[in-house]
Amino acid sequence: MRNISPLGVQIADILLPNRSINLTQWAVIACDQFTSQPDYWRKVAQLVGDSPSTYHMILPEIYLGTPEEASRLHSTQQKMKEYLADGTLESHEGMIYVERTVDGKTRHGIMLALDLEKYDFSKGSQSLIRATEGTILDRLPPRIKIREGASIELPHIIVLIDDPENRVFAGIENKKDSLPVLYDFDLMQGSGHLCGRDIDQPELEREIIDGLTFLSQPEVFQKKYQVGAEKGVLLFAV
DSSP: OEEEGGGTEEEOEEEEEOTTSOHHHHOOOOTTSSTTOHHHHHHHHHHHTTSOOGGGGSOOGGGTTSTHHHHHHHHHHHHHHHHHHTTSEEEEESOEEEEEEETTEEEEEEEOEEOGGGEEOSTTOOOSEEOSSOOOGGGHHHHHHHHHTOSSOOOOOOOBOOOTTOTTTHHHHHHGGGSOEEEEEEOSTTOOEEEEEEOOOHHHHHHHHHHHHHHTOHHHHHHHHTOOTTSOOOOEEO
16 A cells, blocks of 8 residues: 555555456445335345345444344454455555446546545544535444454545546546456446446556645645635545
């Protein structure tokens, strides 16, 4: 893992399912979605069955406060160890360019790691990485319990940047067809299509870092938002 400290960015080791895995079964929605729709999660369980899936490594929050919570806490941690030991998961170092298409519209993203030392979800925070919505504190204990015995992390966070000149993505979008495809598949239950490409060209990685560096400059931030120096730079909005 390479740490680019001023930006709060880390070029991480990302675990991907091996090429034999059915990716439509593997990928599931975030654990905090459809919390009032048990039929959705029952359908997920039916679609996945016993096949390798991230479903077996998360605690859908619809189960919080139910008898199933404790058993799933244990089973998620065991399944993580199993997938690491049996070759289900393989390590990939580097950024991944992601395209998620739903209803004909495509969202572009870069998969990387962020330094949580530069994140603060408290109200009024001036940290480089900030929350855009309130944190539900009573949801934290079960997530912490999972992490206490977890072998891996399965974050599901979308982070936003304000880049009107498209400095971060321009180079990738122009050269994406030259990037090796890591995965390309339909998501379950009408959730669209997902494609991930390996950003294996050092010059593209450099362009991304340079673009983020530009956005992180205090004078650029202050001019963009017409604020004074007392306001800390907000680079990543969670």
